[in-house]
Amino acid sequence: MENQKQQQALDTATFLRVRKWYLLALATIALTIIVAQILIQQHLNLQLNDSRVINVAGRQRAFSQKLVKEALLLRTTNSDIEEIKKIQNDLKQTLFVWKTSHNGLQNGNDSIGLPKEENRTILTLFEDLNPHHEAMVHAAEIILSDSSIDYSLSPKYEDQLSVLLANEGDFLVKMDAIVNEYDALSKEKLQKLKLKEYLLLALSLLILLLEVVFIFRPLSIQIRETISKLIQSQIESDNTASEIKRLFEEKQRSLQQLQELNFVIDNAALFASIRKNGTVVFISKKFLNLLGISKVQLNSPLSEILTDDEGQQQYLREMVTSKRKNIRNEEIEIRTKAGTHLWLDMSIIPMHQSSLEQSVLILCSDITERKKNQLKIEELTKQNYEERMQQKQLQASQIVEGQEEERKRIAKDIHDGIGQMLTALKFNIESINLNQKEKTKEKIAYLKTLASDLIKGVRTATFNLTPPELEDHGIFPALQKMTVELSKLTGKNILFENKTEENIRFDSLAETNIYRVTQEAVNNAIKYSDANYILVTINYVDGLLSVVIDDDGKGFDPSVLDKVAKKDSEGGMGVFFMKERISYINGRLFINSIPDEGTRVTINYNVGEPVMENSK
Numbered sequence: 001m002e003n004q005k006q007q008q009a010l011d012t013a014t015f016l017r018v019r020k021w022y023l024l025a026l027a028t029i030a031l032t033i034i035v036a037q038i039l040i041q042q043h044l045n046l047q048l049n050d051s052r053v054i055n056v057a058g059r060q061r062a063f064s065q066k067l068v069k070e071a072l073l074l075r076t077t078n079s080d081i082e083e084i085k086k087i088q089n090d091l092k093q094t095l096f097v098w099k100t101s102h103n104g105l106q107n108g109n110d111s112i113g114l115p116k117e118e119n120r121t122i123l124t125l126f127e128d129l130n131p132h133h134e135a136m137v138h139a140a141e142i143i144l145s146d147s148s149i150d151y152s153l154s155p156k157y158e159d160q161l162s163v164l165l166a167n168e169g170d171f172l173v174k175m176d177a178i179v180n181e182y183d184a185l186s187k188e189k190l191q192k193l194k195l196k197e198y199l200l201l202a203l204s205l206l207i208l209l210l211e212v213v214f215i216f217r218p219l220s221i222q223i224r225e226t227i228s229k230l231i232q233s234q235i236e237s238d239n240t241a242s243e244i245k246r247l248f249e250e251k252q253r254s255l256q257q258l259q260e261l262n263f264v265i266d267n268a269a270l271f272a273s274i275r276k277n278g279t280v281v282f283i284s285k286k287f288l289n290l291l292g293i294s295k296v297q298l299n300s301p302l303s304e305i306l307t308d309d310e311g312q313q314q315y316l317r318e319m320v321t322s323k324r325k326n327i328r329n330e331e332i333e334i335r336t337k338a339g340t341h342l343w344l345d346m347s348i349i350p351m352h353q354s355s356l357e358q359s360v361l362i363l364c365s366d367i368t369e370r371k372k373n374q375l376k377i378e379e380l381t382k383q384n385y386e387e388r389m390q391q392k393q394l395q396a397s398q399i400v401e402g403q404e405e406e407r408k409r410i411a412k413d414i415h416d417g418i419g420q421m422l423t424a425l426k427f428n429i430e431s432i433n434l435n436q437k438e439k440t441k442e443k444i445a446y447l448k449t450l451a452s453d454l455i456k457g458v459r460t461a462t463f464n465l466t467p468p469e470l471e472d473h474g475i476f477p478a479l480q481k482m483t484v485e486l487s488k489l490t491g492k493n494i495l496f497e498n499k500t501e502e503n504i505r506f507d508s509l510a511e512t513n514i515y516r517v518t519q520e521a522v523n524n525a526i527k528y529s530d531a532n533y534i535l536v537t538i539n540y541v542d543g544l545l546s547v548v549i550d551d552d553g554k555g556f557d558p559s560v561l562d563k564v565a566k567k568d569s570e571g572g573m574g575v576f577f578m579k580e581r582i583s584y585i586n587g588r589l590f591i592n593s594i595p596d597e598g599t600r601v602t603i604n605y606n607v608g609e610p611v612m613e614n615s616k
Helices: 002-076 081-107 120-145 155-268 285-291 302-306 310-321 368-430 437-465 468-472 475-490 508-527 574-584
Strands: 270-275 280-283 328-335 341-352 358-366 493-498 503-505 533-541 544-551 588-594 598-606 611-613
Touching: 002 081, 002 120, 002 155, 081 120, 120 155, 270 285, 280 302, 302 310, 310 328, 341 368, 368 437, 468 475, 468 508, 475 493, 475 503, 475 508, 475 533, 508 533, 508 544, 508 574, 508 598, 574 588
Parallel strands: 493 533
Antiparallel strands: 270 280, 270 358, 328 341, 341 358, 503 611, 533 544, 544 598, 588 598
């Protein structure tokens, strides 16, 4: 009750007082800010006007000099009518702007943004300046009205030019005085604004100081005292709540233990208590529901309650009545009286009572679903194993078939190329007749050419089988050698680009498979893509070896890759064996193609720890 009264006092007295003073302080500060902004805006407007006036006044000096200069130019022209007209127009324009600005500085002019002058000092200076200005204007107008072609011979021109020159110096001096007066007035206005700003700043700081002294300090003292009382009340409430919570938790624990015991015995567990002869003393409700029995007579044998199969009953009787000192666990399958088959994980726990008569506790778990799932898993595992075996057999047969096709291709190359050249060599040697020297020379020359072609064919076949560069120097020189040789043999532009700085050696199995897949990709581009330009690029960055084969051939639709035969029509690995080789070394193969735009084959291999080797 006391806390509520204190809270009510805090709500009504303190916050009402704070709100009143805060509103007053904020209103005062807002008023000072508004007044300051009004003063600043007024000064800015005046400053803009003053800047414009000073700019125009300063420009008058330049226009007076420009007026005299253009008048002098009329005397220097060589009777060129066009030049005289141009200078007259410039002089007329200068005179107009000069007169307009001079009049606007005194009487105001909205078109050039000049206000009417109200300062008596400046007006007095203008009264002193006006005779010189009027004399110069009059002289310039007389010069413009003179129609002479050669001004240097005109007495009227010379007289008026003398007037301009005589009044120009006085005009400049007095115009300087006016500009200086404008500048002094502008500075005076700025000083007044600064003084007003300082006064407003002092007033704002004074308001803030009074707010701290009369609002924040008393309020902080009152809030600190209130918080202290609330903390003390909170401590007392927490102690009382802790004691109540402790008593409540003890009561809840006792009630929960009783509920858990009853639940485990009757509902939560498949539980039964039997005598040493196997008759039932107690069986839980959940056990009966699992067996599909609504009610059971006590003193009935447990084996007859669990199943109606005689063989299972005999086994259960022997299991529960045998004398054991240790706990026995069994997984048994039973057929209930309702005709369902269940798997039970049964724990038989011997209990020795004070009467020295042994009893037995039976705890069971229903593992029927687990057994069913286990059988399904075994069946799926067997099926998966058989499918993998079939797939392995299919892959093995395809690999053997690919090897046979490769052998046929090698045999065909040797028979059609090397074999035919050897046969021709044999026939030409046998047909040599030493008596016919001219024909013998021709045949010997032909035999030399044939022998060179034979050596070239043997080298090509040997290179296609096992390039020596791959074993001796690694994948980089081997791929470079392959592109050079294929470019010579096919006449196509086959280029090699190595983006690595050093020669790196990898696992020999990985190098061999990467080389073969690259070789197959290049051969496919030559045979099937009708490509004229093939680029093989190799790069090694952050443990990743990448080989990219680009061609400008006719390309194909990638969606039909899976429908294509797994080996090429003329032998070789084909797409299937390319993927198998890269998969064998835990690499990845990507094939991207666009019809009529070419194909890109990318090989990625995660190297791990390569061996650095200096290039020789």
